[in-house]
Amino acid sequence: MTAIASPAPGDVIAKPQREPVLVVSDLRAYYQTHYFGIVREVRAVDDISLHINPDEIYGLAGESSCGKTTLIKTIAGAIQPPLNVVGGSVRFNFGGAPLDVYASTPQARNAIRWRHLSYIMQGSMSVLNPVRRVRQSFIDFAFRHIGQPMPQFIDTIVAHLERLHLQANVLDAYPHELSGGMRQRVTIALATVCRPEFIIADEPTTALDVVVQKGVLAMIRGIQREIGSSMLFVTHDLAVHANLTDRLGIMYAGRIVEEGPTAEIFRAPKHPYTANLIHSLPRIGDTAPKKGLDGVPPNLAEPPPGCRFHPRCPLAMDICRRENPAMEPSGPGRRVACFAVTRGEPS
């Protein structure tokens, strides 16, 4: 198959072009609140476009409060006021069944969503009911989908838990009796047991120790490979991205500022923010003083004009204070939103 009609900007990698499973276009989602007559608008997702291919793990990185969770909530259709979609669209394509999340009725959305999509939320306790045993959560969540008689169903669950190195007796435990790491693995088991086509995971391994984390990541990768699902994997931990994701989007202040194959971004980051993130990583054996980024993350209720990174950017120019740099192609499979990069390159 030739890729003459490239389906999405930036996707120049010579893979056989299958239709993306997810296309997000010009998405804007704001928290709109009214406190004592004062309207406050937090622009946590502000004009984001991206696509995710079948069988791909797309990573999303960025500092705390840049809007990662908001973006994936919006993609999952799991939003409620004060978060509102202000513009743009989120379109899934599950094996020929298209779903335009914000143009469908809630019923249609839910019917398709729960069959094909699974969302591992940030904070592991939230999906486990604290007053019910873990077994009950599995029954509530997966029994209908799996459609086996109870004894076989339990066998399926136990076999699945085993892959996450959890023993059958966690089914009898209450969530508070498990350590943070065990709870987190239980939620991952819950989210993957129905073999969804699309998995959204928000910081699923941040509560784990490094040994277990490595095992769980390998398991996530294994399941993803086995069922060929696509995955949107959010973590601020760049080392995880380096080891797990195929493509990476770097988010800053409600926008994606750089995107490309993960290994390429690590090899040669283009956006000054990405470069700072990658160079400030502490490594064992390294005691050279390392500073976080100077300045504070922008307040998304009043984002800086122009490039939102300009108050913290060592390369900021005049134009950066006035105009917002658009995401533009920059090398094979890569996009970046920075005047210093796109204006500096011969076009």
Add this chain to the structure above:
Amino acid sequence: MSEPLLEVRNVCKAFGMGGLLARYRFAAVNDVSFTIEQDRHEIFTIIGESGSGKTTLARMILNLVPMTSGSIRFRGTDLATIRRPADRLAFMGHVQPIFQNPFEAFNPLKRVDRYLFTTARRFTDARSTGEVESRADLALRKVGLSLAEVKQRFPHELSGGQLQRVAVARSLISEPSLIVADEPVSMVDASIRMSIVNLFKTLRDDLNVSIIYITHDLATAYYISDRIMIMKKGEVVESGPARTVLADPQHPYSILLRNSVLSPDAKGELLEPQFSTTERDLAGTR
């Protein structure tokens, strides 16, 4: 020599796991001892596998849960003897916690600024609204936030990293001499992570605070700690000067830990599933 700041002696904590196996008891913390000196302010790091009892140990040091056996002394006073409300309050002012998961540490129905105000009223002489607010703002500024940003907000309106910085700010209000930080940086990105651990360094060097730093992050542990203690299944398997231990771990578990750290320099190479055999029998079989 003056009395140690903190003396943990042969501390054990057993839990009965009613839900898992009736009347089955196991040691979440088993015979742990260490000392933090009064006159040597340090960052003492505890690393260990999930479920190895780090949080349980932290909760005992904070006098939040009783131990099954052993003793913990703070400036010579046995924690078990601290009972009167006034003594408890004084102790809490000296030893402040930062908890693991900010989403669980904050009550979802309570505005986050209230936590700071309550803490300021309890532990400082601030009384008027203005004084209380300025204490809160001062503490928030030490962690790169400001009162304006968190005022009136509920926990779900802040991101994980913002919430954790509020937690650090709250712990600074009473000007404690010991901070017990249970995975304070697990939820935050590399940049804030560095600013929080650098903040710990400043607290140690300039404000004479000692810090018990519980973490999974070996890289920051290497970067800031003076001493380190590695735990597995409730027991200490190795301890010593942080850089020596991390550069050249001796115990098989420490070596596994060291080798499991994901390198940011790896190029998407496929991860080998590699579990310690002990991890398999984590749930209730010990």
